[in-house]
Amino acid sequence: MIGPEFPDVLGAAARGDDDAFGRLWRDLQPRLLRYFAVVSKAAAEDLASETWLGVVRGLDRFQGNEPAFRAWVFTIARHEVLDWRRRAARRVTEDLPANGLVEQVAPDDPAADALEGFSTRAALAEVATLPADQAEAIVLRVVAGLGVDRVAEIMGKRPGTVRVLTHRGLRRLAERLGDGGRMRRVV
Amino acid sequence: MDARDASSAEMRRPNPNHDTDPMALDEETVEELLTGALSPPQVPAGYAQVAQLLAAAAAAPTPEELAGQGAVLAELRAVARARSAAALAAGGRARPPRRRRRGLAVAIVVGALATGGVAGAATGHLPGPVRDAARTITGAGTGTPASPTASPASASATGNPSAGGEGATASRPGGAPGSGPGPGSAAAGPAAGPALEGLCNAYAAGSGAERGGKLDATAFEDLARAAGGEERVAAFCEELLPGDQQLLKKPKQPKPPEHPSPSGSGGQGQGQGGPPASSGGGGSQGQGGPSAEDQPHP
Numbered sequence: 174m175i176g177p178e179f180p181d182v183l184g185a186a187a188r189g190d191d192d193a194f195g196r197l198w199r200d201l202q203p204r205l206l207r208y209f210a211v212v213s214k215a216a217a218e219d220l221a222s223e224t225w226l227g228v229v230r231g232l233d234r235f236q237g238n239e240p241a242f243r244a245w246v247f248t249i250a251r252h253e254v255l256d257w258r259r260r261a262a263r264r265v266t267e268d269l270p271a272n273g274l275v276e277q278v279a280p281d282d283p284a285a286d287a288l289e290g291f292s293t294r295a296a297l298a299e300v301a302t303l304p305a306d307q308a309e310a311i312v313l314r315v316v317a318g319l320g321v322d323r324v325a326e327i328m329g330k331r332p333g334t335v336r337v338l339t340h341r342g343l344r345r346l347a348e349r350l351g352d353g354g355r356m357r358r359v360v
Numbered sequence: 361m362d363a364r365d366a367s368s369a370e371m372r373r374p375n376p377n378h379d380t381d382p383m384a385l386d387e388e389t390v391e392e393l394l395t396g397a398l399s400p401p402q403v404p405a406g407y408a409q410v411a412q413l414l415a416a417a418a419a420a421p422t423p424e425e426l427a428g429q430g431a432v433l434a435e436l437r438a439v440a441r442a443r444s445a446a447a448l449a450a451g452g453r454a455r456p457p458r459r460r461r462r463g464l465a466v467a468i469v470v471g472a473l474a475t476g477g478v479a480g481a482a483t484g485h486l487p488g489p490v491r492d493a494a495r496t497i498t499g500a501g502t503g504t505p506a507s508p509t510a511s512p513a514s515a516s517a518t519g520n521p522s523a524g525g526e527g528a529t530a531s532r533p534g535g536a537p538g539s540g541p542g543p544g545s546a547a548a549g550p551a552a553g554p555a556l557e558g559l560c561n562a563y564a565a566g567s568g569a570e571r572g573g574k575l576d577a578t579a580f581e582d583l584a585r586a587a588g589g590e591e592r593v594a595a596f597c598e599e600l601l602p603g604d605q606q607l608l609k610k611p612k613q614p615k616p617p618e619h620p621s622p623s624g625s626g627g628q629g630q631g632q633g634g635p636p637a638s639s640g641g642g643g644s645q646g647q648g649g650p651s652a653e654d655q656p657h658p
Contacts, residue, residue, distance in 0.1 A: 336390070
């Protein structure tokens, strides 16, 4: 979050100012990587760089405040994921059953990470075990820091649907983990 | 509104005195969990692990996550220079080396990512202030101060677009058939001249050729005027530019469906939590107020 300086930072970044763009990048790159880690782990870094190419090219025409900017960046990110899945589908169209093509990449085994406690990586892997819609809704809310309505726009769903998805996802996580469940508490 | 729905009424805080589902949450609690607003004693029974997991997911960035900034900065510089070069050369025939640059930039980004895993090495390519910030974060003491232009990525990525873009025309794939000395002004009407062509080039150098893009630079207002409106710039430029520069059908540029329009400009619409009077749960719904958009909680 950049805050009140955001309009100035955005304007300077759009004019090619390295420092200003660096602030945008440092704020959003970790969030993008975590989003991709949940929705498309195998290609996370490629997708992040493709997303930034799109951001750089559209930067001088973006209009809006910081939440809108963040939502715009994640809209680009989601398009990159969908593109990547389509390309992947073409590449392996004869090797995989059709219904497996748009599924998430299998996450790392969360249990292995869980032994070390809730690292960010373990937490993301755990979220990635949820049904795809629930995982994406949660990661956009928590990691991207977007509100319900913006997540709904990005995912092409109604806000009420996003609320239900996040609620179900949280509940499912709670059932998986339990209080004092198999994942060790790290205080 | 939702708060009064029957479906929402089912989502109550866990209440041991009722037979209701002990794991169900009300909307407000879901919101507080998602935004990390609950202290441990406030977390509903059964959700302590979830709260910790969400906090870990939103934890402060790691050095690994912040490696690789140099590559994207190089791309930014390339785009910015192409843009300003096109604007400055609006009276001439300069064409931004767009296609070549994209291929190069992708290669550079991929290359940088391949080597960017070592935070210390990555910081060596960062411009001063950014490098300092990265060094602060990573604790890496890079002894080789690199000026922004000293980065090999930026040097090869930007080329020298202000020199007339000769490299671009030389390497543009399949550009020969349609690329004459420029569009005849007759084709585009009396208002279209080299200056407008330059503006169109600048316009096309970014991603603004996509629908919904908005020209905001003062210079581009001329272009919008000549085109008969901002929304007609894309079609106008498509006519004006030679065939090999018709950039409206960019293959990969995503078109955000909600790309902020001049009037919508993000926040004022539904995105900001809607009308306070009807949002029921107040700040915790919708956009969620400052905390919902805030930095990941530590």
